[in-house]
Amino acid sequence: MENKSQPLTEAIFYILLAARKPVHGYGIIQEAGEMTGGRVRLGPGTLYGAINSLLEKGWIILYSAESGSRKKKEYVITPAGRAAFNAEMERLRELVLNGEKMEEQIL
Amino acid sequence: MIRFKLTFDKDLEQDWLNNLCRQGWAMTGFAAGFYTFTPCTPGEYIYQVDLLPGDGLRCKDPSGYAEFMEETGVEVVQRWFRWIFLRKRAEDGPFQIYTDLDSQIDMYRRIRQMFFWVLIVECLCSAGIWFNLFVYNSLLIRCTAALFVMLIIGIVRVIIRSSRMIRELERKK
Structure with missing residues (x-):
């Protein structure tokens, strides 16, 4: 469905990151906010849509420790999600490495 | 209230x-x-x-x-x-359901799609009114026809506005 080389949106990036351990929706919003000093604010609708698309792709799955209980739904990353995240990290590293050439030119 | x-x-x-x-x-x-x-x-x-x-x-x-x-x-x-x-x-604190361009565009697409569907249903429903308007042309039918016209104008305006919002948001990307 999605091209492998396509950059992840910030919402997707932080959901995958937060889901390295089981996490519920509100936890993702908090973690993304804390990690970026409040810069990344994830609206609940944006998060809901992104989580559903990730579930569909199989990048995250529902983590049900106690199924049936009134516990908040938790999500956790899958190997496929980890692979996509790592591919994105590689792309970002390349971006930063190449970006540093900007300074070289001045000297 | x-x-x-x-x-x-x-x-x-x-x-x-x-x-x-x-x-x-x-x-x-x-x-x-x-x-x-x-x-x-x-x-x-x-x-x-x-x-x-x-x-x-x-x-x-x-x-x-x-x-x-x-x-x-x-x-x-x-x-x-x-x-x-x-x-x-x-x-x-602040409350906004959609905080990125992609999800905002998706929302306006949903709205446009739904109103497009409503518009088609509305046009089909009003077909009988237009027919009656030509045949009988009573005050009641004229009022109903006017109501339908207003509804249809309202729906078309939302479709146009949603399209404009989608275009604006896409330009920001």
Whole structure:
């Protein structure tokens, strides 16, 4: 469905990151906010849509420790999600490495 | 307090609800254009209106959406077909359901698609009226026809506005 080389949106990036351990929706919003000093604010609708698309792709799955209980739904990353995240990290590293050439030119 | 208002534009509707809340009236229910309000501390809540994913008048997994909202500390005030009215206490910080361009574009696409569907249904329903208008041309039929024309104009305006919003958001990307 999605091209492998396509950059992840910030919402997707932080959901995958937060889901390295089981996490519920509100936890993702908090973690993304804390990690970026409040810069990344994830609206609940944006998060809901992104989580559903990730579930569909199989990048995250529902983590049900106690199924049936009134516990908040938790999500956790899958190997496929980890692979996509790592591919994105590689792309970002390349971006930063190449970006540093900007300074070289001045000297 | 009960108010009647016909709005097709959810952004204007949202502004109206937030305005009334600032004046001390918190919206607590909605059905077919009738809104109910109860007194609140001025500015107690921030309201947001959303259109649920789905097709036509049916929504896809409304309880999953509502559950998710409640879990993130958002109160579901009312669901009416695919429309959903949400609110959060203003003291808990800013409240915006869609915070990135992609999800905002998706929302306006859903709105446009739904109103496009409504427009087709509306046109089909009004076919009999146009026929009667030519045959009988009574006052009642003329009034009904005028009502339909107003509805259709309202719907077309929302479709045009949604398209404009999508274009603007896409340009920002």
